[in-house]
Amino acid sequence: MNAVYKLFQTIARKMNRTDIGTHTLRKTFGYHYYQQTHDIGTLMMIFNHSSEAITKRYIGLSQDVIMRQMAGFSLGIEGASGEKENSQKTG
Secondary structure (H helix, E strand, O other): OHHHHHHHHHHHHHOOOOOOOHHHHHHHHHHHHHHHHOOHHHHHHHHOOOOHHHHHHHOOHHHHHHHHHHHOOOOOOOOOOOHHHHHHHHO
16 A cells, blocks of 8 residues: 555656545545445445445535535526626616
C-alpha cells in the first residue's frame, strides 16, 4: 500500500493537486458502483461502514443529491432571477 500511496503523491505533485490520495480511488469506485446498482447496503458492507448514511456521505452522494435538487428548485416568483424584470424593462 505504501507504494500506491507514493505513486499517488507523485502524480498529485505533477498535477499541482493536493486533493488526490489513495482514498480517491475508493470513493470514486463507491460513487460509480452506487450509480450503477443503487445498492447502498452492499456498498456499505464492502466499505465496512456501520451505516448507510456514512457510506452515502463518504461517496459524496448526499452532496450530489442536494446539488441536483437545488439546480431544479424554483420559488416560482417572476423576476426573482432578473430575467422577467429585464425583459419588461427593455420591451
